[in-house]
Amino acid sequence: MDAAGNISWVITATALVLLMTPGVAFFYGGLVKAKSVISMMMMSFGAIGLIAVLWVLYGFSMSTVSHPVQFAGNPFADFGLVQTASGDGANITLLTVAYGATFAIITVALISGAIADRARFGPWLIFVGVFATIGYFPIAAWVWGGGWIMHLGSTLFGADSGIAVIDYAGGTAVHINAGAAALALALVLGKRIGFQKGIQKPHNVPLTLLGAALLWFGWFGFNAGAEWLSEDMGKVGLIAINTLGAAAAGILGWILIEKIKDGRPTSVGAVSGLVAGLVAITPACANLAPGWALLLGALAGVACAMAVDLKYRWGFDDSLDVVGLHLVGGMLGTLYLGFFASGQGLFTGGDLRLLAVQVIASGGVLVYSFAVAFLTGMIIEKTIGFRVNSEEEVAGVDLAVHGEAGYALIE
Template identity: 85%
Template sequence: MDAAGNISWAITATALVLLMTPGVAFFYGGLVKAKSVISMMMMSFGAIGLIAVLWVLYGYSMSSVQDPAHFAGDPFADFGLAATAAGGGSNVALLSIAYGATFAIITVALISGSIADRARFGPWLIYVGVFGTVGYFPIAAWVWGGGWIMNLGPTLFGVDSGIAVIDYAGGTAVHINAGAAALALALVLGRRIGFQKGIQKPHNVPLTLLGAGLLWFGWFGFNAGAEWASPGMGQVGLIAINTLGASAAGILGWIVIEKLRDGKPTSVGAVSGLVAGLVAITPACANLTPGWALLLGALSGIACALAVELKYRFGLDDSLEVVGLHLVGGVLGTVYLGFFASGQGLLTGGDARLLTVQVIASGGVMLYSFIVSFAIGYAIEKTVGFRVTSEAEVAGVDQAVHGEEGYALVG
């Protein structure tokens, strides 16, 4: 593909990944109460607005480091992208920055699903801004911007070892990060009133299926978008077939578990399996043969279907299964590479070194994200208050928080 074609794909991929966040809004919106759908969707759109602005101002500058020992980049190194916009090659550079912004946006938006039906919008935006700054931006630098995770293999095993953490599109930086943060925030805000299995029903299943379809569509930009910078579009074909195969296998894995456990496969279960497969293949999409990608997708559907049931056992109100899908799926996909990455996995011609760095990277991001998210959420709850009143929660938060109704029914 020529340079113009590569740039065209980059613009398309950026739009595809940005569309995923409205997809999250629809996916989450259909799963909550009818009187909370506006609140749920606004949390995603609020994340788009704030994170995009912060990324332009200083987030991009923080997302790369000169030394692996540095925590994050200098936020004032290119404040507002003034230097990049005025420099040579700014056309391509700014496009790459825009693509990176869409990853930051969706990572933070995903977290909102863990606190559905009970969060205030203003405190949520405070959380978005602070977590984006000290949560996502530094982790992006660790994984993709020259930080310690990017250099973990050479640090442990030498620069000539050929061992490096594999996270092609965001198993650690996006999914483990969002899942661990969601776990912390669910603990801070506590359970919804009347929380128990079966009491909270999706109010609009077709809306959730629409959101899942948008996510599936956008995920091809999410996984394959970065190939625009590779000569000849690199491994875009492998990435595309692995993304399709793993997500399809995830559907099958989840609904088989539902059938065995509950007697009936559900549509919400099918699209949850779809997302589980997509999450798991995200870090691995360029480093598995298609057969191993199918197995990963099936395992993710099964594992995540089993994991989401644990919240009732532990009393954790992860409202929309962010932990069960993104944390479990992200860890599975990242660690799976240690066993099955082409030519490097423990069972595909390599040794335990890749598995070692994959586990360390997963654990490091999980621990850091959980601690930071808990601290931010706890501080907000104890100062301005994060959770709505009990009266607003029972009545539905749309009117109390936004003064709107999702469905204005005329008799």
């Protein structure tokens, strides 16, 4: 585990996943109004600053539990990592801490896309801190740190059943978590002024494409980074090809739907399909044969392309389709394993038990995350206010909130 190659890989993977959050900032930034791009990107960079600090102070301590029924770890057990940094094996453990921090950061940053063009920065940071503390940190413990989701299979079917929830890289903890919270915040802040289909066009499509490229680049660390813990990194090849293939198939699935619906494929649609495929393969990257990964990616592209229009039918303003991409894509990838996981899925040699635990785990995270985000957001909105006023929203929030403009046009 402490071989030089493994250590080099986890440092690389940590940097790759950290780069994904600036990738989100570019991806989201290109999609909003030109006068809101600074605000949109600052929400991601603010999340990097605050979540990284909280993770070092107490988040990592909360992300592991000693018993499946424990809600979260004791935040004061190793406050500031004093014991970890001076203990035996500190070099290896601190690498695990750093890698885990990048997952916490991007999970919360993803939520910001649902409230683009209308959120104040200070209340957003308050939400970030609260949601990370009682939302992400405990859920990370449930999924990967010894909590109830990690032990759900043995709890329901016995320790010898071989059944366990599969979420290799964050279908539940990252994408369902972020997507459910995004839906909650979209409901709390309400609709943008003039909300309707086609309310605005992306102000900078190349910026969005750059963000998508950074996301795909970083996603190899996101999905394959944890393999550093295995001595031979025996699944890294499978994870890499599935990460490549599912994303590529997602592009094709999305632009096919665009061609059928609108008569032409778009570049924003292509990179949205790319992200949909990546989201769906995240929980399944180490447990699908490559052919099944291609099918998952294509299905994700199709399903998410169709899901993004639900906000107009159901009347919630998820500005940048976090729900349609991350909640729908995360649910699809997590449940798909119940049918096609290698040797365990319903159609690949298993039975209904894996599907059962996948449904319970994904549903539990969805409900909990939505409730935490909705209550937190509502308290902020009713006390100090979360949303900018109407004049600032129409004019663009960059100058009002940050005193900056994204583009300085000089004659």
